[in-house]
Amino acid sequence: MSTIDKLNLKSTLLEQFKAFESELNGESKKPIHKIRQQAIQTFDGLGFPTTKHEEWKYTNLGKILKQAYTFGQRSNLQASDIQQFLLPNIPNANTIVFVNGAYEPALSNIVSSEDVLIVKKLEEAYDTHESLVAPYFDQLTKTSEEALIALNTAFTKNGIFIHVPANKVVEEPILMYFITDAREANQGSQPRSLIVIGQSASATFVDKTDTLGDNASFNNAVTEIVVESNARVEHYKIQNDHEQASYVGTTQIKQASDSHYANTTVSLNGAMVRNNLNAALNGSNVETHMFGLYMLTGNTHVDNHSIADHLKPHSMSNELYKGIMDGNSTGVFNGKIFVRQDAQKTNAYQQNRNILLSDNASINTKPQLEIWADDVKCSHGATTGNLEEESLFYLRSRGIAENEARALLIHAFGNEIIEKITLEPLRAHLEQLVMQRLGVDLNPIADFE
Numbered sequence: 083m084s085t086i087d088k089l090n091l092k093s094t095l096l097e098q099f100k101a102f103e104s105e106l107n108g109e110s111k112k113p114i115h116k117i118r119q120q121a122i123q124t125f126d127g128l129g130f131p132t133t134k135h136e137e138w139k140y141t142n143l144g145k146i147l148k149q150a151y152t153f154g155q156r157s158n159l160q161a162s163d164i165q166q167f168l169l170p171n172i173p174n175a176n177t178i179v180f181v182n183g184a185y186e187p188a189l190s191n192i193v194s195s196e197d198v199l200i201v202k203k204l205e206e207a208y209d210t211h212e213s214l215v216a217p218y219f220d221q222l223t224k225t226s227e228e229a230l231i232a233l234n235t236a237f238t239k240n241g242i243f244i245h246v247p248a249n250k251v252v253e254e255p256i257l258m259y260f261i262t263d264a265r266e267a268n269q270g271s272q273p274r275s276l277i278v279i280g281q282s283a284s285a286t287f288v289d290k291t292d293t294l295g296d297n298a299s300f301n302n303a304v305t306e307i308v309v310e311s312n313a314r315v316e317h318y319k320i321q322n323d324h325e326q327a328s329y330v331g332t333t334q335i336k337q338a339s340d341s342h343y344a345n346t347t348v349s350l351n352g353a354m355v356r357n358n359l360n361a362a363l364n365g366s367n368v369e370t371h372m373f374g375l376y377m378l379t380g381n382t383h384v385d386n387h388s389i390a391d392h393l394k395p396h397s398m399s400n401e402l403y404k405g406i407m408d409g410n411s412t413g414v415f416n417g418k419i420f421v422r423q424d425a426q427k428t429n430a431y432q433q434n435r436n437i438l439l440s441d442n443a444s445i446n447t448k449p450q451l452e453i454w455a456d457d458v459k460c461s462h463g464a465t466t467g468n469l470e471e472e473s474l475f476y477l478r479s480r481g482i483a484e485n486e487a488r489a490l491l492i493h494a495f496g497n498e499i500i501e502k503i504t505l506e507p508l509r510a511h512l513e514q515l516v517m518q519r520l521g522v523d524l525n526p527i528a529d530f531e
Contacts, residue, residue: 091130091147091148091149091150091151092125092126092129092130094150095125095153095233096122096125096126098153098237099122099236099237102154102237102239103115109205112205112208113208113216114204114205114208114219114238117219117220117235117238118235118236118237118238119236120225121220121225121232121233121235121236122232122233122236124225124226124229124232125229125232125233125236128227128228128229128232129229130143130147130229130230131143131229131230132144137387137416139446140385140412140414140446141354141356141383141385141414143354146298146300146328146353146354149268149298149300150268151268151269151270151298151299151300152267152268152269152270153182153183153237153269153270153271153272154182154183154184154237154239154270154271154272155182155263155269156182156184157181157182157263159181159186159189159261159263159294161189163294164179164189164259164261164294167259167261167290167292167294168257168259169257169288169290169320169507169508169511170507170511171507171510171511172255172257172505172507172508174193174254175193175254175255175256175257176191176192176193176194176199176201176252176254176255176256176257177190177191177192177257177259178190178192178201178242178244178256178257178258178259179259179261180242180258180259180260180261180271180273181261181262181263182261182262182263182269182271183237183240183260183262183270183271183272183273183274183301183303184239184240184273185203185204185240185241185242185273187203193254194252194253194254197247197250198246198247198250198251198252199244199245199246199250199252199256199285200243200244200245200246200247201242201243201244202242202243203240203241203242203243204219204238204240204241204242204243204274204276205239205240205241206243207243207245207276211243211245214243214245214278215243215276218276218278218306218308218336219276219306220235220306221306222306222307222308222334222335222336222362223235223304223306223332223334228332230302230330230332231304231332233272233302234272234274234302234303234304234332235274235304237272238272238274241273241274241275241276242273242274242275242276243275243276243277243278244256244275244276244277244278245277245278245279245280246278246279246280246283246284246285246313247280247283248280248281248282248283248310249280249281249282249283250280250283251283251284251285252283252284252285252286255286255287255288255505255508256285256286256287256288257288257290258275258287258288258289258290259290259292260273260289260290260291260292260301260303261292261293261294262292262293262294262299262301262327263294263295264293264294264295264296264297264298264299264326265294265295265296265297266295266297267297268297268298268299268300269293269295269297269298269299269300270299270300270301270302271299271300271301271302271303272301272302272303272304273301273303273304274303274304274305275303275304275305275306276305276306277305277306277307277308278307278308278310279307279308279309279310279313279314279315280310280313281310281311281312281313281338282310282311282312282313283310283313283314284313284314284315285314285315285316286315286316286317286318286504286505287315287316287317287318288317288318288319288320288505288508289305289317289318289319289320290319290320291303291319291320291321291323291327291329291331292322292323292327293323293324293326293327296324296326297326298326298327298328298353299323299326299327299328300328300329300330301327301328301329301330301331302330302331303329303330303331303332304331304332304334305331305332305333305334306334306336307333307334307335307336307343308335308336309335309336309337309338309341309342309343310338310341311338311339311340311341311365312339312340312341313338313341313342314341314342314343315341315342315343315344316344316504316505317333317343317344317345317346318345318346318347318348318503318505318508319331319333319345319346319347319348319357320348320508320512321347321348321349321350321351321352321355321357321384322348322349322350322351322352322515323351323352324351324352325351325352325353325380325381325382326353327352327353328352328353328354328355329352329354329355329356330356330358331356331357331358332358332360333345333357333358333359333360334360334362335359335360335361335362335370336362336364337361337362337363337364337365337368337370338364338365338368339365339366339367339368339394340365340366340367340368341365341368341369342368342369342370343361343369343370343371344370344371344372344373344502345359345371345372345373346373346374346375346499346502346503347359347373347374347375347386348374348375348376348377348499348500348512349374349375349376349377349378349384349386350376350377350378350515350519351378351380351382352382352384353381353382353383354382354383354384354385355376355382355383355384355385356384356385356387357374357384357385357386357387357388358387358388359372359386359387359388359389360388360389360391361388361389361390361391361399362391362393363390363391363392363393363394363397363399363425364393364394365393365394365397366394366395366396366397367396367397368394368397368398369397369398369399370390370397370398370399370400371399371400371401371502372388372390372399372400372401372402372403372417373401373402373403373499373502374386374402374403374404374499375403375404375405375406375496375499375500376403376404376405376406376407376413377405377406377496377516377519378405378406378407378408378409378411378412378413378443379407379408379409379411379519380409380410380411381409381410381411382409382411382412383411383412383413383414384405384411384412384413384414385413385414385415385416386403386413386414386415386416386417387414387416387417388401388403388416388417388418389417389418389419389420390417390418390419390420390430390432391420391422392419392420392421392422392425392428392430393422393424393425394424394425395424395425395426395427395428396426396427396428397425397428397429398428398429398430399419399429399430399431399432400430400431401417401419401431401432401433402432402433402434402435402498402499403415403417403433403434403435404434404435404436404495404496404498404499405434405435405436405437405445406436406437406439406492406495406496407436407437407438407439407440407443407444407445408439408440408443409440409442409443410440410442410443411440411443412443412444412445412446413436413443413444413445413446413447414445414446414447415434415436415445415446415447415448415449415464416447416448416449416450417432417434417448417449417450417462418450418451418452419432419450419451419452419460419462420452421451421452421453421454421455421458421460422454422455423454423455424455425454425455425458426455426456426457426458427457427458428455428458428459428460429458429459429460430451430458430459430460430461431460431461431462432449432451432461432462432463433449433462433463433464434447434449434463434464434465435464435465435466435495436464436465436466436467437466437467437468437469437492437495438466438467438468439468439469439492445466447464447466448464449462449463449464450462469488469491469492470491473491474487474488474491477490477491485521485522486522489520489521489522492520493516493517493520493522496516497513497516500512500513500516
């Protein structure tokens with residue numbers, strides 16, 4: 083790409099869309115392409131968000147957008163290339179692999195039977211399961227208001243549709259690996275997922291994002307999740323990419339009555355990470371949990387934006403995000419709770435707690451609560467500080483070296499989030515990653531506790 087292209091990624095993407103259209107052939111006449119065309123017009127009108135946008139006040143995309151990226155480039159990755167990214171000790175799992183934003187069935191492995199778990203390319207599902215795709219694809223997210231969602235929608239191709247039929251339980255976890263191949267040049271990817279969990283069904287999902295190669299990557303991901311009545315979803319997101327990897331992900335959830343959705347996001351590394359997690363509690367007796375741990379060092383920047391939108395009565399949301407920041411890292415937390423007029427008897431709780439380990443680390447936190455109902459129980463708050471000197475002194479007085487004492491306190495602070503993970507092999511793996519970050523042995527700490 084030319085220098086002009088590097089300085090104007092928006093113009094480059096608009097040109098790439100024209101080329102993208104020309105390669106669609108007969109697919110350009112299908113309903114999904116009309117959605118794409120509307121989305122690219124929206125993106126053209128909005129442009130990339132800047133720090134002048136209130137929702138992006140503390141996250142500057144400028145440095146990322148000055149680089150040139152090729153989006154949607156096909157890759158020759160083999161199964162052996164991705165072994166390094168696979169989660170350990172989860173042998174019996176459904177493995178779904180994306181490469182450069184495209185679902186790759188040849189690299190994936192679905193072990194659950196099709197009567198329990200349906201996995202198809204999104205475009206194919208538009209033909210085979212239109213009644214489940216058309217009402218939800220691009221209907222849950224705010225494409226008309228969010229430029230990056232519109233951009234993802236415009237370039238949607240080889241996305242994925244996942245469906246768990248009513249009354250089915252997917253016993254095996256669904257592991258979704260989003261891999262960007264940046265070995266040859268800067269690479270952009272825009273994976274799109276639509277997940278529909280039927281009435282009284284349940285499933286567990288794990289998202290993991292990685293980059294292969296030393297060049298820069300920019301992953302702009304959108305996931306729409308429908309949780310029907312009395313259904314249950316456990317959803318984990320693991321972000322431990324390299325220092326040249328940037329990620330913006332939007333997860334939009336719509337829950338029906340008596341449903342349960344729980345999300346735990348663990349962010350450990352990357353250049354820039356932005357997580358938009360939005361739940362619409364669109365039924366009575368809905369339960370929603372949002373947990374997050376961002377444990378940062380170096381120059382990593384992590385921004386967690388969340389919305390719990392209570393639309394109907396007798397629902398509950400519980401949100402706890404914890405940050406541990408060292409080096410020159412920066413964190414952002416912006417959590418919003420909306421309690422609509424009809425959402426009486428709502429219980430909503432939100433907390434953001436942070437520890438700064440370095441004078442150069444910083445956090446911008448903004449918990450928000452807007453209530454239009456009068457019979458509710460809601461609370462929100464945020465704290466930021468250093469390690470407690472009294473607790474550190476106590477551990478030192480028991481003969482524990484200073485570095486181990488600090489590690490014990492940090493571990494105890496962050497482990498409250500790790501313990502929310504019910505998938506035991508994943509929890510053990512993340513505990514090991516945390517210990518590696520702290521530079522201590524897990525066994526003495528476990529014995530002490």
